[in-house]
Amino acid sequence: MVIKITNTEEMRAIEAAADEAGISYQTMMERAGQAAAERALQLIEHLSDPRVTVLIGPGNNGGDGLVTGLLIKQANEAADVRFYLLTERPEDDPYIPVIHEVGLFTALASDDGDKRVLRNMVASSDLVIDALFGIGIRLPLRDEAAKVLRAVRRGLLDREKEHKEAETWSINPAQAPSEAGSGVKILAIDGPSGLDFDTGQIDTTALTADETVTFIAAKYGQLLFPGAQSVGQLTVANLGIPDKVKELKSIEATLLDAATVADLLPARNQDSNKGTFGKAMIVAGSVNYVGAANLAARSAYRSGVGLVSVASARPVAGMLAAATPEATWVLLPHDMGVVSDGATDMFFEEIGKYSALLIGPGMGQEDTTQRFLFQVLDHNRKQAVPKRRGLGFANLPPANDTEDDKAEASELPPLVIDADGLNMLSKEDEWWKHLPENTILTPHPGEMARLTGLSIEEVQKDRFGIVSEKAKEWNTIILLKGAHTLIAEPKGRVTALPFKNDALATAGTGDVLAGLIVGLLAQGMAPYDAACAGAYLHAFAGEFAAQALGPRSVIASDVIDALSSAFKALTPA
Numbered sequence: 001m002v003i004k005i006t007n008t009e010e011m012r013a014i015e016a017a018a019d020e021a022g023i024s025y026q027t028m029m030e031r032a033g034q035a036a037a038e039r040a041l042q043l044i045e046h047l048s049d050p051r052v053t054v055l056i057g058p059g060n061n062g063g064d065g066l067v068t069g070l071l072i073k074q075a076n077e078a079a080d081v082r083f084y085l086l087t088e089r090p091e092d093d094p095y096i097p098v099i100h101e102v103g104l105f106t107a108l109a110s111d112d113g114d115k116r117v118l119r120n121m122v123a124s125s126d127l128v129i130d131a132l133f134g135i136g137i138r139l140p141l142r143d144e145a146a147k148v149l150r151a152v153r154r155g156l157l158d159r160e161k162e163h164k165e166a167e168t169w170s171i172n173p174a175q176a177p178s179e180a181g182s183g184v185k186i187l188a189i190d191g192p193s194g195l196d197f198d199t200g201q202i203d204t205t206a207l208t209a210d211e212t213v214t215f216i217a218a219k220y221g222q223l224l225f226p227g228a229q230s231v232g233q234l235t236v237a238n239l240g241i242p243d244k245v246k247e248l249k250s251i252e253a254t255l256l257d258a259a260t261v262a263d264l265l266p267a268r269n270q271d272s273n274k275g276t277f278g279k280a281m282i283v284a285g286s287v288n289y290v291g292a293a294n295l296a297a298r299s300a301y302r303s304g305v306g307l308v309s310v311a312s313a314r315p316v317a318g319m320l321a322a323a324t325p326e327a328t329w330v331l332l333p334h335d336m337g338v339v340s341d342g343a344t345d346m347f348f349e350e351i352g353k354y355s356a357l358l359i360g361p362g363m364g365q366e367d368t369t370q371r372f373l374f375q376v377l378d379h380n381r382k383q384a385v386p387k388r389r390g391l392g393f394a395n396l397p398p399a400n401d402t403e404d405d406k407a408e409a410s411e412l413p414p415l416v417i418d419a420d421g422l423n424m425l426s427k428e429d430e431w432w433k434h435l436p437e438n439t440i441l442t443p444h445p446g447e448m449a450r451l452t453g454l455s456i457e458e459v460q461k462d463r464f465g466i467v468s469e470k471a472k473e474w475n476t477i478i479l480l481k482g483a484h485t486l487i488a489e490p491k492g493r494v495t496a497l498p499f500k501n502d503a504l505a506t507a508g509t510g511d512v513l514a515g516l517i518v519g520l521l522a523q524g525m526a527p528y529d530a531a532c533a534g535a536y537l538h539a540f541a542g543e544f545a546a547q548a549l550g551p552r553s554v555i556a557s558d559v560i561d562a563l564s565s566a567f568k569a570l571t572p573a
């Protein structure tokens with residue numbers, strides 16, 4: 001199973017093709033309602049007589065809501081299911097007569113001028129299902145729709161107030177019985193109504209869902225902020241669309257899932273020694289940023305790689321050796337704790353033994369370090385590069401463009417560039433021409449802004465568009481960090497992570513990610529796969545760490561400690 005990501009136009013084409021292939025719109029709607037009802041039933045299963053309010057819009061999203069409500073009632077006789085209609089449903093709606101027949105309560109917004117009925121319905125609910133609008137919405141919301149959503153919010157506040165009044169307080173905070181929130185869950189059908197499914201913009205009146213059930217594929221707007229904040233936990237129901245629907249199959253954007261990552265991971269051979277699982281070299285650290293090398297190295301080891309070497313300025317190695325006992329060290333010549341000229345020669349004496357290379361974490365951006373970086377990159381260049389401009393290093397060797405130099409080109413192993421490595425790249429004109437093929441760049445939005453010359457806001461606003469476009473333009477693999485991290489490659493594939501966990505927004509987690517990726521690369525994974533799997537496992541470990549410690553208190557070392565839980569969950573013994 002691969003989860004695709006589409007825009008609304010692509011989704012319309014897929015629906016039409018599925019209909020053509022024999023899965024009618026009504027069948028899709030019934031399967032959509034079935035999937036939503038399954039989630040809803042789980043949300044209320046602990047209650048003996050749950051009360052459910054379903055908000056119904058005029059289009060097919062409302063139709064999904066009607067099916068959902070009916071199926072909840074059918075599965076749980078004790079549930080009190082009521083419907084609130086924004087407008088009259090179309091005359092030929094097949095579900096309204098059934099609802100009347102079963103005798104379920106319905107109210108209509110136009111009969112409820114001050115929206116008191118709605119407010120009371122919500123205030124007395126355990127679950128609110130938002131089926132007002134899906135992908136057919138055009139923002140801004142019209143007046144009556146906004147009024148309805150505001151009344152729902154008031155109902156939720158009433159419920160919360162009532163809940164608070166019923167609370168008891170203990171003066172010992174360790175024993176406080178109180179529980180945050182009103183206890184009402186919100187389940188959105190396809191997304192909170194008011195979400196723009198293409199851009200992630202969202203109307204200010206939209207509800208904040210605990211969960212969203214979406215259909216056939218995820219939509220860009222569910223993964224882009226600010227909208228993604230209101231989507232809650234996302235479930236994708238594929239509605240049984242067959243593979244022959246090429247409109248779905250040809251979509252290149254995917255949402256990564258655990259089973260796919262588990263399949264990507266290299267098998268472990270029992271008859272092995274430390275050489276079997278590859279050797280990673282990490283060029284990292286400088287006197288001002290000592291810890292980065294330690295985090296990256298420990299993380300790489302947790303990926304299962306056989307050996308990790310850290311190449312760093314000698315004083316850094318001295319400070320870190322005791323804290324990183326598993327690592328071996330390559331002591332680079334330095335000047336005041338920063339790599340100096342001569343480092344390149346020593347690096348190339350060593351690098352032949354390694355199966356993957358990470359450059360950047362905590363290296364600093366001194367001129368000598370930048371010179372080292374470009375000398376390393378240019379060693380591998382497959383094609384002649386136009387005369388260097390803008391670096392301003394008088395003693396750079398000439399660009400390698402003779403046939404002999406090209407023959408030498410395969411010596412650098414698969415490469416990841418992170419952190420200061422990226423910052424040093426961005427100082428050079430047309431820096432991407434120096435990258436070996438299939439290099440993985442791992443920028444956060446700030447580093448991506450420097451690399452592209454855009455602002456951080458511009459990067460964040462069009463994450464999918466920019467990461468795909470730049471992967472092509474720079475002919476490299478880009479991993480753009482952030483909630484719903486994205487990975488893109490030049491041929492057009494783009495992969496999003498399902499995680500949006502603020503636990504990872506803390507210093508050093510980037511070093512952990514880069515270390516993990518180089519560890520997987522060293523074990524022979526294809527670069528794109530290593531980037532995807534590394535990012536997934538890193539974020540998954542972040543979830544484990546956040547569960548154990550609370551997202552606020554997680555630090556980068558905790559993510560390393562949680563990596564084994566993430567690996568074990570994906571590949572149980």
Ligand SMILES: NC(=O)C1=CN([C@@H]2O[C@H](COP(=O)(O)OP(=O)(O)OC[C@H]3O[C@@H](n4cnc5c(N)ncnc54)[C@H](O)[C@@H]3O)[C@@H](O)[C@H]2O)[C@H](O)CC1
Pocket residue numbers: 011015028029030032057058059060061062063064132133134135136137138139140141142145189190215216
């Ligand atoms: N994609 C799928 O595979 C399936 C989708 N299903 C569901 O269908 C909706 C999309 O349905 P559609 O009828 O096209 O649109 P909506 O229900 O989202 O809304 C259309 C409805 O809303 C009115 N409207 C639009 N914008 C506004 C506004 N700003 N203010 C007020 N009213 C507005 C418009 O006039 C129409 O009346 C999709 O999301 C899924 O939930 C299938 O059922 C299953 C397969």
Ligand SMILES: [K+]
Pocket residue numbers: 061130131132133134188189190191192193
């Ligand atoms: K909705």
